[in-house]
Amino acid sequence: MEADSKPKKSGARLCCVCNQNRAALKRPKTLEQICRECFYAVFEEEIHQVILENQLFKPGERIAIGASGGKDSTVLAYVLSELNRRHNYGLDLFLLSVDEGITGYRDDSLETVKRNELQYGLPLKIVSYKDLYGWTMDEIVKMIGLKNNCTFCGVFRRQALDRGAALLKVDKVATGHNADDIAETVLLNILRGDIARLSRCTSIITGEDGPIPRCKPFKYTYEKEIVMYAYFKKLDYFSTECIYSPNAYRGFAREFIKDLERIRPRAILDIIKSGEDFRISTTTKMPEQGTCERCGYISSQVTDAFTLPDTL
Amino acid sequence: MACNSSTCNSSGCYKGYVEEEQPKPNTKAAVNGGNSCQNLCVKCKVNEPVCCGIGGENSRFCKDCFKNNLYGKFKQAVTYNAMITPPDKVLVAFSGGPSSRVVLQFVHEMQYKAQKNYDANKDKSLPVFGVGVAFIDESSTHSFTSQHIEKAIEDIRLIVSNLAPPSKELFVVPIESIFSSDGIDGKERLKELLDAVSDVTGKEDLLSHLRILLLQKIASENGYTRIVLGSCTSRIACHVISATVKGQGYSLSADIQYVDSRWEIPVVLPLRDCPAQELNTLCSLDGSLKIVELLNGPCSGINGLVSSFVKVLQEENPSRECTIVRTAGKLTPFHFNRVPEIHDSNVPSATRRHQKRYTLKPNGSLSSDSFCPICNSPLKKSNFPSSLRSHGSQQNPDLFASACSSCQFQILPKDPSLMEEFLSLLPQQMITKAKHGDQGNFSLLREQIQEFLFSDGENEI
Numbered sequence: 001m002e003a004d005s006k007p008k009k010s011g012a013r014l015c016c017v018c019n020q021n022r023a024a025l026k027r028p029k030t031l032e033q034i035c036r037e038c039f040y041a042v043f044e045e046e047i048h049q050v051i052l053e054n055q056l057f058k059p060g061e062r063i064a065i066g067a068s069g070g071k072d073s074t075v076l077a078y079v080l081s082e083l084n085r086r087h088n089y090g091l092d093l094f095l096l097s098v099d100e101g102i103t104g105y106r107d108d109s110l111e112t113v114k115r116n117e118l119q120y121g122l123p124l125k126i127v128s129y130k131d132l133y134g135w136t137m138d139e140i141v142k143m144i145g146l147k148n149n150c151t152f153c154g155v156f157r158r159q160a161l162d163r164g165a166a167l168l169k170v171d172k173v174a175t176g177h178n179a180d181d182i183a184e185t186v187l188l189n190i191l192r193g194d195i196a197r198l199s200r201c202t203s204i205i206t207g208e209d210g211p212i213p214r215c216k217p218f219k220y221t222y223e224k225e226i227v228m229y230a231y232f233k234k235l236d237y238f239s240t241e242c243i244y245s246p247n248a249y250r251g252f253a254r255e256f257i258k259d260l261e262r263i264r265p266r267a268i269l270d271i272i273k274s275g276e277d278f279r280i281s282t283t284t285k286m287p288e289q290g291t292c293e294r295c296g297y298i299s300s301q302v303t304d305a306f307t308l309p310d311t312l
Numbered sequence: 313m314a315c316n317s318s319t320c321n322s323s324g325c326y327k328g329y330v331e332e333e334q335p336k337p338n339t340k341a342a343v344n345g346g347n348s349c350q351n352l353c354v355k356c357k358v359n360e361p362v363c364c365g366i367g368g369e370n371s372r373f374c375k376d377c378f379k380n381n382l383y384g385k386f387k388q389a390v391t392y393n394a395m396i397t398p399p400d401k402v403l404v405a406f407s408g409g410p411s412s413r414v415v416l417q418f419v420h421e422m423q424y425k426a427q428k429n430y431d432a433n434k435d436k437s438l439p440v441f442g443v444g445v446a447f448i449d450e451s452s453t454h455s456f457t458s459q460h461i462e463k464a465i466e467d468i469r470l471i472v473s474n475l476a477p478p479s480k481e482l483f484v485v486p487i488e489s490i491f492s493s494d495g496i497d498g499k500e501r502l503k504e505l506l507d508a509v510s511d512v513t514g515k516e517d518l519l520s521h522l523r524i525l526l527l528q529k530i531a532s533e534n535g536y537t538r539i540v541l542g543s544c545t546s547r548i549a550c551h552v553i554s555a556t557v558k559g560q561g562y563s564l565s566a567d568i569q570y571v572d573s574r575w576e577i578p579v580v581l582p583l584r585d586c587p588a589q590e591l592n593t594l595c596s597l598d599g600s601l602k603i604v605e606l607l608n609g610p611c612s613g614i615n616g617l618v619s620s621f622v623k624v625l626q627e628e629n630p631s632r633e634c635t636i637v638r639t640a641g642k643l644t645p646f647h648f649n650r651v652p653e654i655h656d657s658n659v660p661s662a663t664r665r666h667q668k669r670y671t672l673k674p675n676g677s678l679s680s681d682s683f684c685p686i687c688n689s690p691l692k693k694s695n696f697p698s699s700l701r702s703h704g705s706q707q708n709p710d711l712f713a714s715a716c717s718s719c720q721f722q723i724l725p726k727d728p729s730l731m732e733e734f735l736s737l738l739p740q741q742m743i744t745k746a747k748h749g750d751q752g753n754f755s756l757l758r759e760q761i762q763e764f765l766f767s768d769g770e771n772e773i
Contacts, residue, residue: 190552191625193635195642252628256621260557264513264614266721267557273717274561277692279644 017042024232028224029265036232043229047217048083054204056215059090062170066161067095067116067124069109072176074116074237075226076218080174081120094168095120098160099128100153101136105243112238119236127164129156141244149244165212177216180223183268184253186275191253195280202275222268224261353377363593366630375597382594385585386418393570394651395580396422396538401442403483403536403577405527408447408468408604410595411542415583417601419443419540420475427478444481445472446530448523452488452499453506467604483530487519490526490739505737508730513558513613514722521687524575525741531577539579546588546622548581549633552640554618558718563689565643574648574688587633589626646690684716685745686723686738691716710746711735 013023013033021035027042034042051057065080067073077095084091097113100106110126117124130136133156141149165173182202189198200206205215218226230237260267353361359374365381373381390396396419404419406412426440447468451461465484472482488498502522509515531539548568555564566572572579583591595601611619625632682691712724712731725734735743 186556187553190556190636190639191632193639195639198639252621252625256617259617259621260614263617267614270559270718271556273559274556274564277559277562279562279565280642281644 025228028228028261029222029269031265039232040229043221043225044079044083044086047079047221048087050204050220051083051089051217054215056174056205056217057089057091057172060092061090061172062092062094062168064094064096064125064161064165064168064170064173065122066173066175067097067113068176069097069112069116069238070176071226071230071235071237071239072178072218072223074112074235075230076174076176077116077120077122078233078235079229080217081122092170093122094170095122095124096161096164096168096170096173097124097126098157098164099126099130100157101129101138102243103138105240106137108240109238112236115236125164125168127160127167129160132156132160132163137244146244153244162210162212170212173212173214175214175216176218176226178218178221178223178226179268179272180254180257182216182219182275183257183271184250186271187253187256188250192249198275198278199280202272220269220272222265355381363597365590365593366587366634368630378590379594379598382414382586382590383418383421386415386582387422389570389582389584390422390580393580395540395571395582396441398426398438398441400538401444401536402538402540403444403446403527403531403534404540405542406445406447406468406472407542408464409542410591410601410603411544411547411583411586411588413471413542413601413603414586414591414594415540415542416445416471416475418582420480423478440478442536443478444483444534444536446483446485446527448526449484449486450519450523452486452502453519464604467602471602471604481534483534485526485530487522487526490522490529490741492740501737505734508725508734508737509723510726511613511722513615514719516611516613516615517687518723522739524579524688525739528575528577529741536577539575539577541579541581542583543581544583544586544588544591545637546626546633548584548640549636550615550618550622552636553622554615557614557618558722560689560716560718562692563716564640566646566649566690568637568640569645569649571649571651573650573652574646574683574690578651580651584637589630682714683745684714684719685711685742686715686719688745689716689718711743714746 015021015023015035015038016032017034017038021037023033024036025034025039026032027034027039057063063080065073065077067077077093080091081093083089084093095113095117097110099110113124113126116122128136137149137153140152144152161173185201186198189195189201202219204219205213207213229235257268257271351360353359353374354370354372355377356374359376361372362375363373363378365371365373365378396402402419404412404416406416420443423440423443430436430438430440447465449461449465451458468484469482472480486498488502491498491501506515506518509518527539530536551567552564555561555567566574568584570581570584572581595603610616622633622636683689684691711734712720712728715724725731
């Protein structure tokens with residue numbers, strides 16, 4: 001059904017769930033009129049169901065939440081600790097933050113994470129590029145400019161998360177990737193011819209054969225709803241883009257998805273469903289994911305996080 | 313969460329792997345030594361170039377080489393996939409637009425050459441394939457003046473009559489003929505049916521499903537063995553995106569292959585490798601390739617949005633459509649995505665051997681026996697239980713339960729009480745499929761236990 005554009009009627013409109021309170025918002029996912037309390041309930045319950053149906057966690061596990069200070073990871077930390085309490089998941093939750101050493105961006109968002117540590121009562125571990133590798137991103141960019149800076153940052157961050165997770169002795173890392181992110185990635189992989197990634201990008205758990213598995217509890221959660229939740233709950237988060245990222249290809253997919261959502265909200269979930277259903281043969285030739293010869297962590301075929309600093 | 317850099321190469325980034333797409337067309341002229349090379353057709357190096365292909369400055373062709381380049385792609389698609397063989401009668405679906413004009417032209421030229429060979433040959437063992445043309449008149453679904461329509465049809469008649477010898481039969485069929493004549497006015501019924509679909513995209517898609525059913529009907533009633541569509545790379549790229557967006561990722565690979573034999577009359581796409589831009593250029597270069605102005609309105613809803621999206625991408629990189637189709641081409645096709653085996657002894661054995669070599673081996677474990685009755689897309693096996701369970705449990709559950717999730721959402725009525733009326737408006741072919749859907753499941757089960765059954769009579773379901 002296409003989005004209703006009729007003007008708002010005057011007079012009280014009731015929440016369609018409890019039929020008692022006045023509706024405070026329209027759910028972006030379903031366009032239902034709903035009150036705040038029922039929105040919190042349905043938002044949290046859906047995530048709880050995703051966790052159960054996909055068996056994301058086991059009792060007694062130590063889980064690191066990848067925390068950038070942005071809205072996705074803040075809401076994830078809040079909701080996970082709430083659900084952990086409410087439904088007795090029996091998890092030990094930690095906040096894990098990576099400090100790339102980007103002035104004016106990361107130093108600000110880290111302040112947010114430090115506040116989250118106090119607000120949510122979750123122990124925080126910060127791993128920094130400086131400590132791990134001896135370099136900050138600012139220093140790297142000074143050396144190599146803005147051409148391949150993301151190459152280094154991406155490899156380092158992934159390693160940093162793995163190392164931080166190992167230092168915390170956790171069993172899994174949970175990240176705040178949401179439905180919009182995953183739908184964008186599915187489209188991007190089609191546009192760019194990356195069949196290998198296309199087959200993996202909708203998996204809710206990845207890296208099970210590596211050092212630390214990662215999971216995405218927000219796989220079916222709409223970005224707009226995360227924002228709405230953070231807004232109404234007045235959660236503390238930091239929102240800007242990394243200062244080193246120029247306009248990029250993902251922007252095309254993002255614009256398109258925004259337009260799609262306007263005329264058919266469920267299209268975001270439909271893209272994810274398509275991604276899950278694509279008939280990709282397991283015998284299709286796939287590029288292999290490499291591991292570093294020296295420490296066994298994931299590295300790309302080309303770069304090795306040990307030798308990169310040597311090249312700088 | 314997302315990497316926003318266009319230059320990023322990290323393994324955590326979508327750009328990490330070696331990109332499989334074609335490089336962006338080089339806007340600098342090819343370095344071939346000397347200015348003179350920049351002013352010659354890249355192919356024959358003799359004539360002056362008059363146009364560019366998708367490759368931009370690197371693909372400047374003269375008129376003949378440009379056309380031959382496109383014809384070559386067409387011919388290769390036909391041969392490699394054994395699309396057309398001597399005993400075939402081929403029905404070309406003609407909409408009037410550039411792609412269908414070109415495919416009609418190329419099919420005609422192929423037929424003309426075959427005819428000449430036949431006439432010159434003493435041994436007349438190989439007959440020439442027959443060609444017919446079908447134009448579906450959808451004027452009842454929108455409000456063009458009857459004058460406009462009649463003029464368009466006249467133009468089409470002229471085009472087809474000029475494509476002789478060999479002469480070709482032309483079928484001008486109104487879309488409402490899909491309903492078998494049983495006293496109800498076709499136009500009224502079509503209008504009621506389309507009005508019953510509230511979703512704009514659903515309406516457009518339902519119309520295109522009706523279109524294909526009508527083509528099947530025309531082909532079947534007139535002895536045609538193949539239907540040729542002018543679907544080009546661009547159209548297929550749009551379909552890849554729109555099917556993804558509608559949740560049809562499973563069935564997508566069925567729709568984008570060279571051959572689609574799930575229909576009674578196999579459907580072939582010989583222009584699959586030709587971009588719309590090049591087909592348009594060909595039509596504007598060649599005065600004899602007259603286009604009839606498209607009579608259908610522009611797409612709206614999801615289809616329109618996808619179309620503008622692909623257009624934007626194409627402007628950013630002219631080889632994007634090809635990359636999209638190539639990526640989707642890596643998805644596993646279905647067992648029906650090849651021509652049925654040729655048993656006709658009239659077909660040269662070389663052709664039959666060739667077909668056997670290049671057609672896909674059917675993968676039994678991936679074959680699916682059930683199809684959506686509305687859009688005919690193959691359904692994932694997980695749909696089996698739902699249609700079996702609902703069989704006979706309510707009054708008319710078959711249609712909803714046996715349809716794919718996309719049709720359930722955008723075409724079928726939301727209100728179950730309206731389902732029966734909707735059923736009565738659908739063309740007979742879809743109703744039959746809905747009923748057969750269940751029986752298809754049963755027959756699959758039966759196949760698995762066949763060897764243990766004793767006599768047919770006792771075990772009929």
